[in-house]
Amino acid sequence: MKDGVRIINLARGGLVNNADLLAAVNSGKVAAHVTDFADESFLNNDKIVCLPHLGASTPEAEENCAVMAVKELRDFLETGIIVNSVNFPRVTSESAIPAGGTRLCIPHKNVPGMIAKFTTILGDAKLNVAGIVDQSRGDIAYAMIDVDGKVGDDTLKALGDCEAVISVRPIYA
Template identity: 55%
Template sequence: MYKIQTLNKISANGLSEFPLDCYEVADDLPNPVAMLVRSFNMHQMNLPLSLSAVARAGAGTNNVPVQALTERGVVVFNTPGANANAVKELVLLAMLASSRNILAASAWVKTLMGQGDKIPELAEKGKSQFIGPELAGKTLGVIGLGAIGVLVANSAVGLGMRVIGYDPFISVDGAWHLNRDVIRAENLESLVAKSDYITVHVPLTNDTVGMIDAAQIKNMKAGVRLINLAREELAISADILSALSSGKVASYVSDFASEDMLAHPKVLCLPHLGASTPEAEENCARMAAKQVRDFLEKGAVANSVNFPECRMEAGIPAGGMRLCVANRNEPNMIGQMATVLADEKLNVSAMVNQNRNDLAYNLIDVEGEASPVTLDRIVGIDGVLSVRVIFARG
């Protein structure tokens, strides 16, 4: 019986991916083999030694201690693209709301309550203070062309916008799905200088933190509208507020509320609504659950943020076992494992080895069953982070 601990409320439809006959799923379980998490901060947790996998039902993993888990050979999954449509729709709403002053106009017209029959005339006279530009014909700069960025760019083309995209690490899949009318920017400076609207869709890393700062704002058009639904720390708040006050930036839409942002009249703050749709929550939960199942039952790794993608197409040989070994990507690791198995007269029927930077992951199918001593010898190899065994069903 596999024990799965949920650290947040996870969509019931997503959790239904775990069959009840071999999975126990609850929010308080001793010695879970895997955890599912959304926004819960895991950095202060005392993580059990039984843990083999953590799945984040969402894209970002800032709330997960990835490095500490990696040192223990624990695979960390995320669900890229599962909430992409929800975020895309919110970006389009943000562009429209920031352009047409929808919220301010709605708040103002409510002040006319009590004026009775005069309301239509008063509303007509006052509407000029909320005039805002149309999106058609304007230029949108999309920073980051992953699953979300591609959807945003393609939708903006459909709205009649000129779209510029920048992503030096765009994937082949992203490039295939990108509308041919999206213009490729050579660098970030080129994109911000030409854009009337700018939206950011990159992960938070040491290289991207504070990427929208005073220097980049200086390169922007006067009256630019900025949208940040990705991560608060991608923009320097003080620089944004200064640009808003000077008029350089016309408006800033952020999905991350803070005291200083809430105080500025040109900031539209949202309570982290990016993926807050029932469809996105279900998609993320289903994707996370399927990845965990595939990992626990077959050893497969897909959409991991720390270990390489790895899958064995063949099933585990009858009467045999599959070793799932996470290790540092160092010379002679495979040779040392093979030597241990050969010493025990265990035949390797199939093997897949994949590496990613300084880490590697192996699936090794063995005819017969390795003894606890054999497994201990593999665990004891310098550089091996974790070893997990899956037995053939039957």
């Protein structure tokens, strides 16, 4: 790069090798460095400006995070969709719950054959499956199954009794 460049790092700490950057500043290769990832070696250097790293702590950021958390919780409660979970997979669907139908939200252990068990139980109950989304994250999986019609208590119990099922939550349209 040309001599005398100016570098601004507001992205992430660790993107810059601090010792090499300090050497480049001291040699004049880098004319100035601005960062919000302060290193003790950067302090008291007239060519380096250290800013506080507060991007996620501003009132606006805090409000945006709170609004996002509430929206994601509402979406989970109303539609079963999971986004940004710490311990569950991301599961989304563009489809609405069928009119007069049911969305089954089934967290389960991530083992083979679970979807086959679910669809067999639903078929035996004469329920048409309108859509299935099943995602896993490590040992946990989460199925969202949309069916035409209301799912009865006996069918919910049969699904819940499947080995490896953690719970069954119906959402009725």
